[in-house]
Every structure is written in C-alpha cells, then in structure tokens.
Amino acid sequence: MPDSALFNVAAVAVIAMAVAVVVAIGLRVLRSFRELGTDAEQATYRTLHAASRAGQHLRNGLTPSGAAKASRQLRGLLGSDALAITNTDGVLAWDGAVEELRPALMGLAAKVLADGQTAVIPAGELQLLAGGAGSGTLPPDVERAVVIAPIKAGSRVVGVVAAFAPAAGAGLVRATGEVADWVAAQVELAELAASRTLLMEAEVRALRAQISPHFIYNSLNAIASFINTDPVRARELVVEFADFTRYSFRRHGDFTTLAEELRCIDRYLLLERARFGDRVQVSLQIAPEVLSTVIPFLSLQPLVENAVRHGLEAKEGPGHINITAHDSGAFAEVTIEDDGVGMDPEELRSVLAGHADGDHVGLRNVDARLRQVYGDDNGLVIETAPGEGTLITMRVPKSQPRHDA
Template structure:
C-alpha cells in the first residue's frame, strides 16, 4: 500500500531528528575530548604517546616483518609524513603510506646509511617517480630522510621517512623515532636473553637432579627387587613419571598442581630410601592448585630440604609443605627441621658468589625475580641447627604465561 504524503512527511521529520541527535552526540563527545585535553599541545602530546604505545606493542619481537608492518602505520603518524619505510640490515621490512611504488627504491636509499651509520637526506634523482616507476599524478614523495637504527655499535636497520620537502624538523624527528625503534629492538633482545637464561637455569636444575637423585633412587629401587618385587615395580613407574616430567624439553611454566604431583613422586622415592626417618605433612588449599608457577620451581626447594636438612641430620626429620591463598598471591612454604644454613653462606649463595651446595635455591630465586620482579624472590629463614623455612610467592593471575598440558 503506498504511503500517504502525511506519513511520508512524518517519516522524513523523524529521520532528520534522529540524524540531528546522532550528530549532536558525536559533537558532544568531541567537545568533551577537546575539553579534557585543554590545549593543542596536550592533544598533540597524547596523540604522539598513543602512537608510540601502539607501535611499541608490535616491535617487542624485534625488527621482524610482521611486527614492523603493523608498527609502521603508527610511526608514520608520529612523523606526519606521507610515507614511511622500515628496513633491517638486508631487506625492506615494512612500507606504509602513499605511492607504494617507491618501496622499490628503499634499500638503495638505505644502503649508504647502513654502511656509514649516519643520517642522510635523499632528493631527486634518487627520490623521484621516474626512479621508482611511480605513475601517481599527485605523488608527494620528492625527498626522504634516512636515519639509522643503532643497537650498541651495530646498525641493525633504518627508518626512511618520505616527504615533499625534507626540512630540519623532519630530520630531527626521524632521528628520534629511529632511536626509539632501536630501544624497542634492544628490549626485545633483552627479552630473548632472559628467556635463554631461564632455559639455561632449568637445564642446570635438571643437571643437578640427575647425578644425585637418580643414583640414590635407582639404588633404593634395586634394594626392593628381591624382597618386595611389587613395591619395586611401583617405584619404577613413579621414577619414570618423575623423570619424564623433570626432563621434558618444552614449556617454561606449569601449574602448582603439576609441581606438587611431581614432588609427591619425588618424596615417594626418597621415602623408599629413608623409610620412617622422613616424615611429611601437607596443607594445600584447593583454590591455589591452578596457579601458574615457573617449571621446576618447587622440586629443587624440597630436594634442598631433604638433602641439606634431613639427610644431614641424625634421627627422624620432618618436612612441611603448605600452599595457601593470600590476597592476589599464592604462597608456598617449605619447612624442614634439619641442620639449617649459615645466614652468611645463604646470602653468598643467593647473590651468586658461592658454587656447589644450594645451587637449586639460587636458580629458583633468580628465575622468580626475572619473571615477577625482585619483590617475588625467595624468602629464606634459617640458622645453624634451627631448620629452614622457604617461602615462595607468585601472583594467582598470570594470563601472559602459557602452560603445557599436564603430563599423564
């Protein structure tokens, strides 16, 4: 049925009112944003910092094509140039902006800066549509500033900013952006170094486990083969599960539940050796079992309690393990009533000045500080003849850390 003129007029009026309200809402938001920043300088500062933050997210992996391509758009916004390119030492990593045909000339423009380490301005004929094969009639790329990205004494890449006219302001700004990119690359290198260090420390912990514990565990199993074959078979299975978990090759993090399961196997094997001399008490709050912890962060602490606490004393020794929730943290405490540690010796161990005994404490302490900061290092309370209490504290929420599936 055709709409009457009255209805049509009413619909048009409603549409105009709706559009007016929408435009008014947008204008109000813009006015509020303008009012919040107050001045043009404040808005410019915010825009620059926002672009730097966004670019930094993509450069934390270093000068790689995928991250560089995403960061280039934000870097170009920081400079206000019509086009920008990023290179490493040998290739074009990213192009963002107008007239992409000019990307073919970037490595030629960057070659002298990569060789000399000095910023330079390129103009025609190096920067020209003829040289690039650019057919754009409105192309504004007639000059370029090439700035080195320097990591220490090495030139690891360049930032190339194109413009109609490379003035002094653009030269200075491009150099500052290149220095900022270099800082992000160095942070990425530090992250990689930290990861390699953590992997090396995990290998050191595994090496510590293998000679001392494996020899004693196999001797304990052998002692049951003739007297209690069924017990020997059970211990072999526990030994296999423990070593499979401890020597797995991948994954820097696991759950507290998995670490405690591994500790249970470890203590089962140690009790086969010590018998009633080794007494154990556990108090574990269910709400902390899913907490993410660095792989092999608890077992060295329990081994320290057995080896340097219980094994070194006469008579029965007791080990207590508790894990509870305290605010936003999961707190694990491992206490023994063994021979204790001289505090000066302990300080030397944790500072990395002493080798040999208690290396597990030092490695776990260093890894906790690397991952969570100095506030999360081990807290060790001890004295000769007074036993040892070790406290480990980790955040319950760690969405940035990946955990491998449980080991069956």
C-alpha cells in the same frame, strides 16, 4: 484569563525551562571537552598514544607483521607521505604512497646500513638514484625526497627508517632520527626479553643437571635393592621414577601449575622414602583454591630436594618436612619447612648473591628466576640457623595472564 490559556502559558514555560536545562548541560559538556587540555596537550597525548600502540607491535623486535602495523602509527607521527622500515636483509614494511620506490630502497639504504649515518636525498637526486638502483625511469608524480635514519641496537645497525616527503626539511630529518632511535629502543627491549628467556631456560637446564646425577643414581640403587626382595614394589618405583624424570626433563613451557609441581614432589618423595624409609616424614596442608596457580617450572621441587639433601640427610634420626600452600589475598603462598641441620645465614646470603658455589645452587636458581619473573620483591624468603632447620616461603601472584602452564 481562561483556564485553557493558563494551561498553554504554563506548558510554554515548562518547555522553555527544559530547553534552558538542555542548553546548560550542553554548554557544560562542551566546556568539559575543552578542559581535556590545550591543543598542545592534546597533541602530546596523540603522540604518546601512537607511540604506545606502535610499541606493542614491536614487542617481538623487527618482524614483518609487527613492523607493518607499527609503520602506520609512526607515519602519522612524522606526517610523511610514506614510511618504510627495513632490517639488514630487506624491506619489512611500507606504509603510504610512492610504493614505486620500494624496489630501490635497499640500494638507497646500503650506505646508511654500512656506516650508521643518516642520509638525506633530495627529490631530484632521488629520481636519479632510484632509477640507478633498479626502479627505472620514475614518473614525475612520484618525485619525493627521502630521509633514511639508522636503527641502532647497541653498536649494530639492524635496519633503517625511511620517511618520504615532497621536501626533506630540518624538522623531518630530526623527527625521522628520533623515530629510528625509538624503534631501536624497542628492538633492544625485545632482545633483552629474549635474553631473559634464554637465561631462564639455562637455569632450568642447570636445575635438571643438578637433579640428574645425584638423585637418579640414588633412586636406581633404591629400586635395585627391591628387585629380589619385593619385585612388585620395584616395578611401582620404576613407574614413579619414569614419571618424575619425564616431568623434570620435559622440553615445553617455562611454567606449570602448583598441582603439577606437587605431583612431581610426591613422586620425588616416594623415591626418597624408598631409600631413607621412616627417616623422611612429610606432611602437606594444601588449600584446593590455589592448586591451579601458575608457577615457574621446577620452582618447588628443588626446594624440597634441598630440604632432604641438606636438611635431613645430614641429621641423625628421623626428620620432618612440612609443605603448605594457601591463599594470601592476591598471592598464593607456599612454605617448605624442615627440622634439619639448617645453615649459617651469612653463608645463605652469599649463596643467594651468587658469591659462593656449592650444593645450594637450587636455592639460588629458584630465587633468581622468581625475581626475574615477578620482580625483586618476590624472591624466596628463607629463615634458617645452624641446628634450627629451614623455613622457605615463596609467594606468586594468583593472576598471571601472560604465563601459560
């Protein structure tokens, strides 16, 4: 056989092998797609995915923009021609066909909003009721049945989900009720988040109230004592006092940076040293890389104030406070240690549990806020005993994309 013929045969064989490899890879890829799940599993995935996306839009409760985006996902779940979401005042969102029925919806939903019972209106009856509710005579091509299910947040009906279809079978009735219950759960989660925010704001106000009477009175007295003897020092202290109170009583934001909180602490300690003199000694060891870490507003200053008021003020002679902040993997770790009088661990546990009122409300509020924001594993860690001083450790995540300082 000539060399050219052998070459052609070899070339054909190589091409055939290449085609066989491509076919084999293609079959494997197709098989891997089939292995993603059965039809039922894929349907479950699509349902969960749609619910997850809708839930993101309802994170702030029943708002017009959130309801409009969520309604697209929810209509797909029900397979209805149209889906509407209302609150108690009006229609928030309408997705799909037969929007000619929109003006009549609140009239149709009035009984559901009043008694919290699902209503099913057949197509022929809907024509009559919609016309009587203000839509006039509807053309035949918009004839639909509607299922109207209440959105209940606790014992309150806060809106309805209305699903429109050519006929309202038992499956659509049950599915619409389930979707309304799911929307209600998102509303309750949004209300819970809002309540938690209000609680945090109330706790910050409590901390500010704690600062104001005791610290402000003593600081003004200390400033007054320098007016005649050292007016320059008095003016400097007035400026520091103004900066401290401006920061402490600011009205914006639930979070700040570690650097800002340390500046506040520096002003606080400057004013306290004006009163106590050399009795208050402070050392700081701060790693620069954690200065930009976001922390809850007024979470460190109350801990330092606790060290001064309850650790050193009751102690004879000078006292020392050591403040450290360093990188600890995914966390920034801050410690505040004093060599003051300490306290009984049982009393401390009672204070942190909220079972005892008293002068340590700052510790309890900071601990509660840290647990609310970062979870129960991230509260304050406090080591203390009578006559042994106190060591407080606070750990916060370095990455907090949802929190802005």
